[in-house]
Amino acid sequence: MSDTNTGVPAPEGEAGLIDTDYEIGQDNIETQIGPFGLDIHNPVFAVSAGVIVLFVVAALIFPQQASDFFGWLRPALTSSFDWLFLLAGNVFVIFTVALIFTPYGSIRLGGKDATPDYTYMGWFAMLFAAGMGIGLMFFGVLEPVYHMAISQPLGTPSPFDANGVIIPENVEAARQMGLAATIYHWGLHPWAIYAVLALALALFSYNKGLPLSVRSAFYPILGERVWGWWGHVIDILAVFATLFGLTTSLGIGAQQANAGLEHVFGIPNNLTVQVILIIGITSIALVSVVRGLDGGVKVLSEINMAIAALLLLFVFFVGPTATIISDFGKGLVGYIVDLPALSNPFGREDTDYMHGWTSFYWAWWISWSPFVGMFIARVSRGRTVREFIICVLLIPSLVCVMWMAVFGGAAIDQVLSDPTASAVKANVIDSYSPELSLFAMLEGLPLSSITSFIGVVLVIVFFVTSSDSGSLVIDTITAGGKVDAPVPQRVFWASFEGIVAIVLLLGGGLTALQAMVISTGLPFTLVLLAMCWAIWKGLRSEPR
C-alpha cells in the first residue's frame, strides 16, 4: 500500500462480527428510471411507498371513519396499556444507566480502534436537533404551567382556586411539581428509549457488520430469517412510523407555526399560508439532504443549536434570573424525589396526567424511536458504549432540565406574579392555545418582537432538521442499509413527505394519522424490550 494512503482509521481492531452469508445490497434492485439511477431494496421500498399512499387515500376517502377509529384507538391504547408503556420506560432507563457501570461500557462502537466520526459539538447538535427539537419550542412553556395549574400530577393541588385567585400555601409545591412533572417527560425516559434503539443499531451495524437497518438488531432473535419477510415487516413498520410521524408533525406544525405568525405579525391563518410553510420547510430540507450529512444536516443542526442557545440565554438573563436558578435546582430535586412515584403505573389517581400526558408521550417517543435512534446510530460510530450512553442519555436530559427551568420557570413566574396581566395564563390556563404559549411568555419580556421572530425561525428550522434527518433515515432503510444510494432517492422521500403533509392538510386526516403513528408505539414497545436483550447478548459476544 502506498504511503500516500490517507484513508481509513484501519485496522478497526477487534470486533465480534456476525458470520452471515447475507451481503448488503443483495436484495437491492439497481435500475434507471428516466435519467435517474435507483438502488432500492426489494420489497421494502415499493411496499413502504405503496402502503403509505394507500393509507393516505383511505384517510381521505373515509375521513369520518378514520377519525372515529383512531379517535377511539389513541385514548384506548394510552389508558389500557399505560402500565406497559410506563414499566417499559423504566426498564429502558434502568438498562441504559446500568450499562454505564458494567464492564461492557468500555466496548467501542465500530471496533476497538475506531475513532469518532464527529466532534462532541457536531454530534450533540445533530442528535439533539433530531430527537427533541420542535417539542421544546411548544412544550417548554406550556407543560410546566399546565402541570402546575391544571393536571395536578400525584394529586398536587393547583395554586389557583375556582375563581382564578392564588392560594398562597399551594404555590411552592405546585410550582416545583409543574417543573418536575415536565422534566419527567423530557428527561431520562425519552432519551433512554432513543438510546436503546440507537445502541442496538450501532452495535449490530458497526461491530457485528450487519446493514444499518432496524432489522439488524433482531439477528440474535430471528437469525437468518431476519433477511426475509420478518425483517421486511420490521423495516416497513419503521419507514411507516417515521414517514407518518414526520408528515403529521409537519402538517400540524405548519398549523401551529401559522398561528404563531398570525399572533406575532398578523399574517392570516389559513390553508394557503400553511401550504406555503410546508413547501418552504420541505424546500430547505431538500437543499439540506442534497448537501449531505456534513454539508447540510450537521450545519443546520449547529445553526439551530446556536440560535436556541441564544434564546435560552436571553430568557435566562433578561427574565427572572434568580428565580430561574432556584427553579432549576428545585425542579431537578423534585424530579429526583418524585421519579419513583411518577414512573409507577399502579394505584394512581392522577389519570389525566398519567394517561393524557405520560402514556401519550411514551407511545410518541417510542413510535419516533426508529427514526431518531437510527439517525443517532449513524452519527455515533467510534464512541464507547459508556460515552454513548452518557452523551445520549444524561447530557440531553440535563439540557432539557435547563430548558424547562428557563422557559417554564420564566412563564410560571409571569403567571404567579401578575395573573391578571399574564398572557401565558390567558393562553394556557384560561383558554388552551398551546401554539401561542411560547410567544405569550416572550411577550412578557423586553424586545418581544425580535425574540418572537427568532422563535418562529427556530420553530421552522427545528422542523427542517427533523425533516432532513428523517429523509436520510428512510432512504437508508429503503436502500437495504446502504448509505450511498443515489441522491435522487433521498430527494424523493423528502418531497414525498412534504406532498403527503400537504394532501393531509388539505383533505383532513392529520389528527387521525397522528393517532395511528402513536398506535405503532405499542408493538414497538415490545420491539424495544426485545432489543435490550439483543444488546445484552451482542455486548457479551464482543471482545473486551
Place this chain on the structure above:
Amino acid sequence: MYKRIMVPVDLVHADKLAPALDTAANLAKLYKIPVTYVGVTASTPGPLGHNPGEYEEKLKHFSEDQGTSHGIETDCITVVSHDPAVDLDDKLIDTAHKTGSNLIVMATHIPNVADHFWPSNGGRLATHTDASVFLVRPS
C-alpha cells in the same frame, strides 16, 4: 507531461470499469507514470466490507491485480466519507490535490437530461481541479 494518473473506482461496479481501466493503463505505459486507484466508502457496513478496513483490503487487491495484469506501477487510496452519495466529488477533488495527480481517468455515463441540473461526477471534477480529466464512456 503527466506525473500521476488518478482513477476513481466503484468496486461494486468493477465489471463496468474495463474501458476506463484499460485507458488509464495505456496512458500510464505511454507516459511511464504510476496509477492511483481511489475508492470512497462509508464507515457503515456495505456490500464490499463490514468496515473501511475490509474495503481497503479489497481495493488493495484490485490495485495489485491491475498492476500485474497491465505491467504498470499502481497504488491505492481508500477515502472514508460520512455520506459518500453526496461527498464523492469533493473527496475525489481533495485526493487529486493530495496525491499530485495531474491526469484523472474515470468512467462516466452517456449524458442525459439529468446532467443539466445534476452535474456528473466527471463534469464536476473537470471544473474543480486543475488536473486534466479524461472521461471514458461505456463501450
